[in-house]
Amino acid sequence: MKHFMLPKGGVLREAETAATPNSILKQRSVTPRKQRLGAKENAPPGDFNVLADQHCSPSVKYVSPASGKLKSPLPPRPPTSNPLKRKLIMENLVENAVLGGSDSGVQVVVRMRPLNKEEDGEIIVQKVSSDSLTINGHSFTFDSVADTDATQVDIFNLVGAPLVENCLAGFNSSVFAYGQTGSGKTYTMWGPANALFEGDLLSTQPGLTPRVFDRLFARINEEQIKHADKQLTYQCRCSFLEIYNEQITDLFDPRQKNLQIREDVKSGVYVESLSEVCVSSMKELTENLMKGLSNRRIGATSINSESSRSHSVFTCVVESRCKRVADGLSSFKTSRINLVDLAGSERQKLTGAAGERLKEAGNINRSLSQLGNLINILAEVSQNGKQRHIPYRDSRLTFLLQDSLGGNAKLAMICAISPAQSCRSETFSTLRFAQRAKAIKNKAVVNEVMQDDVRVLREVIRQLKDELVRIKENKDAPANLNGGYSSGWDARRSLNLIKFSLNRPTTSPYVDDDGDEIMEIDEKELEGGEQSETEVVMEPASPDCDVNMDEDPGDICDKNDPVVNMQDENEKHIEPIPNEQSSLASESQCQNAAGISSSLNLDVVTPEVSPVLKSPTPSVSPQVIESRKSLRTSKMSTASHKDNDSLSPGAARSSLNSFKDDSLKVNSMLTQTRKSLLAPREQLAASLHRGLEIIGTHRSSFTTRQSSLRFSVKPPEYKLTVPVDKVDIGIQTEPEEDAAEDMPLSTLCSNCQGTNSLQMYSGEANDKSGLQLVVYEGSNTTEKAKLVPKVRSEAVI
Numbered sequence: 001m002k003h004f005m006l007p008k009g010g011v012l013r014e015a016e017t018a019a020t021p022n023s024i025l026k027q028r029s030v031t032p033r034k035q036r037l038g039a040k041e042n043a044p045p046g047d048f049n050v051l052a053d054q055h056c057s058p059s060v061k062y063v064s065p066a067s068g069k070l071k072s073p074l075p076p077r078p079p080t081s082n083p084l085k086r087k088l089i090m091e092n093l094v095e096n097a098v099l100g101g102s103d104s105g106v107q108v109v110v111r112m113r114p115l116n117k118e119e120d121g122e123i124i125v126q127k128v129s130s131d132s133l134t135i136n137g138h139s140f141t142f143d144s145v146a147d148t149d150a151t152q153v154d155i156f157n158l159v160g161a162p163l164v165e166n167c168l169a170g171f172n173s174s175v176f177a178y179g180q181t182g183s184g185k186t187y188t189m190w191g192p193a194n195a196l197f198e199g200d201l202l203s204t205q206p207g208l209t210p211r212v213f214d215r216l217f218a219r220i221n222e223e224q225i226k227h228a229d230k231q232l233t234y235q236c237r238c239s240f241l242e243i244y245n246e247q248i249t250d251l252f253d254p255r256q257k258n259l260q261i262r263e264d265v266k267s268g269v270y271v272e273s274l275s276e277v278c279v280s281s282m283k284e285l286t287e288n289l290m291k292g293l294s295n296r297r298i299g300a301t302s303i304n305s306e307s308s309r310s311h312s313v314f315t316c317v318v319e320s321r322c323k324r325v326a327d328g329l330s331s332f333k334t335s336r337i338n339l340v341d342l343a344g345s346e347r348q349k350l351t352g353a354a355g356e357r358l359k360e361a362g363n364i365n366r367s368l369s370q371l372g373n374l375i376n377i378l379a380e381v382s383q384n385g386k387q388r389h390i391p392y393r394d395s396r397l398t399f400l401l402q403d404s405l406g407g408n409a410k411l412a413m414i415c416a417i418s419p420a421q422s423c424r425s426e427t428f429s430t431l432r433f434a435q436r437a438k439a440i441k442n443k444a445v446v447n448e449v450m451q452d453d454v455r456v457l458r459e460v461i462r463q464l465k466d467e468l469v470r471i472k473e474n475k476d477a478p479a480n481l482n483g484g485y486s487s488g489w490d491a492r493r494s495l496n497l498i499k500f501s502l503n504r505p506t507t508s509p510y511v512d513d514d515g516d517e518i519m520e521i522d523e524k525e526l527e528g529g530e531q532s533e534t535e536v537v538m539e540p541a542s543p544d545c546d547v548n549m550d551e552d553p554g555d556i557c558d559k560n561d562p563v564v565n566m567q568d569e570n571e572k573h574i575e576p577i578p579n580e581q582s583s584l585a586s587e588s589q590c591q592n593a594a595g596i597s598s599s600l601n602l603d604v605v606t607p608e609v610s611p612v613l614k615s616p617t618p619s620v621s622p623q624v625i626e627s628r629k630s631l632r633t634s635k636m637s638t639a640s641h642k643d644n645d646s647l648s649p650g651a652a653r654s655s656l657n658s659f660k661d662d663s664l665k666v667n668s669m670l671t672q673t674r675k676s677l678l679a680p681r682e683q684l685a686a687s688l689h690r691g692l693e694i695i696g697t698h699r700s701s702f703t704t705r706q707s708s709l710r711f712s713v714k715p716p717e718y719k720l721t722v723p724v725d726k727v728d729i730g731i732q733t734e735p736e737e738d739a740a741e742d743m744p745l746s747t748l749c750s751n752c753q754g755t756n757s758l759q760m761y762s763g764e765a766n767d768k769s770g771l772q773l774v775v776y777e778g779s780n781t782t783e784k785a786k787l788v789p790k791v792r793s794e795a796v797i
């Protein structure tokens, strides 16, 4: 084993004294805030992303803090090639606009280490209160400031203890350690190596990570005893990776190098083939932690003889499930802990790095500056609410951890600094980074699904399907004034069911405004594989746009996929496309994209709407959307299992398979239902109301004329909407002869042009006057509607 984190430079502190909970640091506050206003560099921190004093049962559901703000813009996602992502962005915007987001401010803690042997000069940083410090007369305020007296226990109490509670409550939680080389990040996150070896959390100085797991295991135990009647079970799966020179290495199995980041709808962002290990005790945890840490890349910098030259990310997915004895209902909760020790920045000119070290330092600085840039943008977006491209793809670090940065996670940032005069400019830079990070708002939600939620939603879907089929049948049949159409009773019953479920106290008021993937109702899965014939939209699903950071096939997909192109401009335009044809179409459209395969998702189609009808807000309700990174793929599970065989003790091993099977099933359920839980039920109800309105309007208008309102049961043709820049809403008018010729074939992939003769749009005989609502993603345009050239039946994809 390589030596790592050995005490360096005689700066180790004495064994810490036991800290009182709720922070000793606060007691040290002496300076009234008023006196500090002079040269203050930043505003006082706002909300704090921790749950106050919560030792809560996992069965308790939390409302994300600060919910109810109507404004609360999403940190927008970059315009993306993944159509599912684009839809989600739109969904989230709508959802957010209606219900407000759940903002979780980033918790920023600044930790100042003691001077080391080489730094016996002037100390320029002074802590002035529990949450502020001054440096050369400039004052900064954060959530907490830990000075040289602060112990590892203090840091745990500030950051680790709330993290554990958040995790048990079902929130994703991340801690990033940021700072210049030698400032104390590694010491803070893991602690000195000897502390881990000794494994004694009281007498030595283990860092945050071992303390977090010590508390986590204790709390899990407590919860299981407390809720014995609920058959509460937990599983903790860990992985450990490093990003070195933009390459990912598995620290549990360093032979696995240059791993790729992937992204798909079901699993979110994940690292392909990364090992996972199940841990259920401190012994297992420390063994694995030490193993991983020993595989980290270290090197000497001018300040730190054993500097980490990579970013390391320790991740633990905590899954819990419980079953209520009273009614047998089960719930599944999952949360992800990311503990990130970033590589330290260094001024290359000052440190005189050369050769490999220089290249390394360049990569580290570039990666950190990309992180800084992202933080700036997120801070700006959080502050002014303006949408901007968020450059998650700039680096592997930001892409992998995008959920932690402006997404579905509670984030704590520990910014490590040296108080020495020699580190002045780096310290300023770290403090400014910290103050910008403070401005970011994440959107953390509880990742939980209840079995009965699934049941209710399944019933609603079934009834809506029946209703739509009936409507279609009645539409095809001669109109009958006295009930030729369905009475809408079933839909109303569905609505009542939704209302009923809204009123159930067991339901979390989830808000998700960050997930990147949506998972529309997959009735095949929900209803045992039966393929729905109603309102199906085929889209290239996750695998189509797996993200390979090197190749970015998403872009390939984007270029080649007319559907994708359409949706670039038209987030909410949901086209009715017949199953088989659509499947063919999407396969054909994406046939050039390497490794792309088509898979089908079910979508609820926004019906075409006559201009005389009130345009319903494009709705995809009830919709099921997956929140991103809480789940892992079967690949990872396999890897985990493999690894588990060698690393986990027998008990954990024997339970792993069955737990995984269950977990995957429930994960799948979670995937399917998460969004409808995350999407507040009020919205589902509102959507159903709108659906009923449409049904009602359609019924009444059908008897007097052929309505252009069309429920897309097996719609007989394709439609292609030509994207129009800067248009909020386009209305597709009746087909024009010339329109097809005018259609820019540039929207079609070259390979597909002329090869696929699927009919795209022929216009129904009875739909000549029909108009189609086409909603474009928001723009500044004053034009609310525009005639969109319509593609004729002979148009070629």
Ligand SMILES: Nc1ncnc2c1ncn2[C@@H]1O[C@H](COP(=O)(O)OP(=O)(O)OP(=O)(O)O)[C@@H](O)[C@H]1O
Residues within 6 Å of the ligand: 006, 007, 008, 009, 011, 012, 013, 112, 113, 114, 116, 179, 180, 181, 182, 183, 184, 185, 186, 187, 188, 192, 301, 304, 306, 307, 308, 309, 342, 343, 344, 345, 416
């Ligand atoms: N709060 C602290 N108390 C005592 N010693 C500390 C403290 N913080 C850091 N040190 C010591 O300072 C040295 C550098 O710390 P550490 O390796 O954690 O820095 P780092 O920020 O991780 O550096 P790099 O980015 O180069 O990896 C180590 O010897 C560590 O033991």
